[in-house]
Amino acid sequence: MFDPNLAPDVPQKLALQTRKGGVVDNLMVLTPPHDGLDQMMRDLKAAYRNVLHRPVGPSAAYNCHGLTFAARRTGIAKPAQVQRILSEDGYSELPRSNAPCAGDIAIYREDGDIVHSGIVMDVQKGMPWVLGKWGDCHEVIHPVLDCPYNKAVVTYYRLSQ
Amino acid sequence: MTALEPITLHEAEMAVAVANTPIFLARRLLENAAVSRALTLHGPERIYAALQSVAAQPPANLSAVTEVYFYLVALSLAPDKSWLRRSAGMEVPHVKWFVDIAEYLSDTAKVTVRKMLDLTNEGLPNAPTKITPGYIGTANTQPRLIKL
Numbered sequence: 001m002f003d004p005n006l007a008p009d010v011p012q013k014l015a016l017q018t019r020k021g022g023v024v025d026n027l028m029v030l031t032p033p034h035d036g037l038d039q040m041m042r043d044l045k046a047a048y049r050n051v052l053h054r055p056v057g058p059s060a061a062y063n064c065h066g067l068t069f070a071a072r073r074t075g076i077a078k079p080a081q082v083q084r085i086l087s088e089d090g091y092s093e094l095p096r097s098n099a100p101c102a103g104d105i106a107i108y109r110e111d112g113d114i115v116h117s118g119i120v121m122d123v124q125k126g127m128p129w130v131l132g133k134w135g136d137c138h139e140v141i142h143p144v145l146d147c148p149y150n151k152a153v154v155t156y157y158r159l160s161q
Numbered sequence: 162m163t164a165l166e167p168i169t170l171h172e173a174e175m176a177v178a179v180a181n182t183p184i185f186l187a188r189r190l191l192e193n194a195a196v197s198r199a200l201t202l203h204g205p206e207r208i209y210a211a212l213q214s215v216a217a218q219p220p221a222n223l224s225a226v227t228e229v230y231f232y233l234v235a236l237s238l239a240p241d242k243s244w245l246r247r248s249a250g251m252e253v254p255h256v257k258w259f260v261d262i263a264e265y266l267s268d269t270a271k272v273t274v275r276k277m278l279d280l281t282n283e284g285l286p287n288a289p290t291k292i293t294p295g296y297i298g299t300a301n302t303q304p305r306l307i308k309l
Contacts (some may be wrong), residue, residue: 011257029257034221040178064181075187077258115185135179148179 002028013077014074016080022117025081028074029060041137044148051146064133068105068117075140079114090159099123100156105145106130108152116149128156144161163228164211165203172233174227183261190234197238199231205239208232212248219255229256235268245270 001015008030016024037110045053065076069085076082078093094100100120108116121141128144146156163170168291172193192197196215220226236244249263
């Protein structure tokens with residue numbers, strides 16, 4: 001578990017559990033981001049003009065799943081861990097007939113594997129806007145598929161209790 | 162400047178930058194035409210040597226970490242799967258998803274198995290009395306019948 005005395009270049013895990021006590025594998029990388037990510041962020045801002053790029057990042061300390069499920073404290077890279085959180089925390093998948101609302105979770109899957117997640121911030125004219133973190137880059141609020149993960153199928157989840 | 166020239170890394174760098182999971186990154190690199198082009202241009206032996214070279218030290222920047230993944234995925238496309246096995250056995254502690262991606266590539270590496278069976282085709286309407294169907298499958302899937 002996390003040891004504040006270790007050097008920052010040593011990746012560490014946080015004690016992170018589901019509501020049922022299942023341990024969630026995670027990795028927090030506190031070293032400064034690689035040189036070159038700033039240029040990628042500039043390229044992303046140029047490529048995605050109709051979204052809100054939050055003035056944060058780059059950071060390898062957390063990823064999209066860390067933003068969605070762990071309050072930006074760590075990175076969760078394995079799809080099975082995200083699936084475990086959904087199951088053991090008690091999230092329900094919304095039927096296609098139910099529109100998502102602010103606070104719901106958007107899960108992006110490619111061939112069944114979870115590749116991205118975000119939090120629904122708003123629904124405008126039927127279009128969900130999602131807050132997500134784009135890898136080691138920055139956080140973005142964007143129409144659900146106006147992002148680098150647009151090959152994915154998106155489903156929405158809600159925690160009712 | 163990459164260990165092998167000419168290689169265009171920009172699209173791969175973007176994939177590394179926005180990847181939240183190793184599976185996403187592996188898939189984007191497998192789709193990247195520059196990766197397969199590198200294999201065609203340089204061959205597995207030179208790419209393996211380049212991977213050894215870049216993996217030997219902590220990556221100094223995004224390009225360096227991208228090169229590691231790029232060469233690993235390129236080697237997974239080589240018909241001779243021993244290149245991938247040798248690469249997967251490397252110790253690359255400074256590249257956080259090296260092991261995950263190597264495992265993913267190893268799991269999904271398709272080894273085509275072709276076996277011709279001579280079967281008597283009984284019980285199928287409107288079929289010749291004897292056919293020679295082909296079975297094609299992978300190491301990870303059940304063989305499936307293909308139409309002849």
